[in-house]
Amino acid sequence: MTFEAGQTLSNLTKPPITRTTLALYCGASHDHNPIHVDMDAARAIGLSDVIGHGMLTMAYMGQCLTAVFQQDQIRQFQTRFISPTHIGDEITCQSVVRSISDGDHPEQMLEIDITACDQNGQTKAVGTALITLA
Amino acid sequence: MIDRHHIGHSCPPSTVRVEAGFLKLFAKATDEPDPIYHNEHAARAAGHRDIPAMPTYGTCLLLNNPAPTAYLEDLGVNPQSVLHAEQTFFTTGMIYAGDDITLHRKVTDIYDKKDGALEFVEWETQAVNQFGETVLTMRVKGVIRHDL
Numbered sequence: 001m002t003f004e005a006g007q008t009l010s011n012l013t014k015p016p017i018t019r020t021t022l023a024l025y026c027g028a029s030h031d032h033n034p035i036h037v038d039m040d041a042a043r044a045i046g047l048s049d050v051i052g053h054g055m056l057t058m059a060y061m062g063q064c065l066t067a068v069f070q071q072d073q074i075r076q077f078q079t080r081f082i083s084p085t086h087i088g089d090e091i092t093c094q095s096v097v098r099s100i101s102d103g104d105h106p107e108q109m110l111e112i113d114i115t116a117c118d119q120n121g122q123t124k125a126v127g128t129a130l131i132t133l134a
Numbered sequence: 135m136i137d138r139h140h141i142g143h144s145c146p147p148s149t150v151r152v153e154a155g156f157l158k159l160f161a162k163a164t165d166e167p168d169p170i171y172h173n174e175h176a177a178r179a180a181g182h183r184d185i186p187a188m189p190t191y192g193t194c195l196l197l198n199n200p201a202p203t204a205y206l207e208d209l210g211v212n213p214q215s216v217l218h219a220e221q222t223f224f225t226t227g228m229i230y231a232g233d234d235i236t237l238h239r240k241v242t243d244i245y246d247k248k249d250g251a252l253e254f255v256e257w258e259t260q261a262v263n264q265f266g267e268t269v270l271t272m273r274v275k276g277v278i279r280h281d282l
Contacts, residue, residue, distance in 0.1 A: 028163040030156075054218045055221070060164065062190050063166060063167075071189060077190070077223045078220070078223075
């Protein structure tokens, strides 16, 4: 596979987030913060409903990488969380090649931009990854 | 405001067994299509020694702890007041079901912006497997809003 800057690598749309999604992620991730699964707890801190786990969004973004590369090619994976996800959100993650470097690193590396947006185009998280091609 | 003398503070190391059942549940919860994350046989057929932990699973190891918010309470921070602003994984090896991962977490920075309205804390955790290999370094940036 050859790569060039600006190339879209993957475009992944996940099923809409349901309360079941968040309950499963709560159990699987050991993140038992009630604001993700308990509407009463969410309302008690001023939210109108539960919000999704940021790390669920990042897991989806990671699937954008492992759909194209072997997991052990991922050297670095960073995400900045922009806004919370809500029940019913359909998250689409897109990964695009930013650059191909072989500069001061002994391995040839791909730098990738990853975005996670909802069905209205609102950005939920943005990330970057470094992938080794060695 | 958080006392800046906490910068450099190390949490007591903890060791966590990576459980296959939780890796499979994580793959189900994230609607992961690749069978290597669901099934030992598929993982071994693909050259892995067991089911791999998915790329972001490392933070779950930190949470698999009887006192998952103690690292915040140590700083006098109310866990409900912290938002997850940023997460970074530096990966140097794979984590598999059955591994015993020892986590070394420390506070790497505390600073504020907007005249103290936003306070940031950064932690770094090294994850070392049972062979003594550092397989993962995780950085997390939390933000505490004092303007609400």
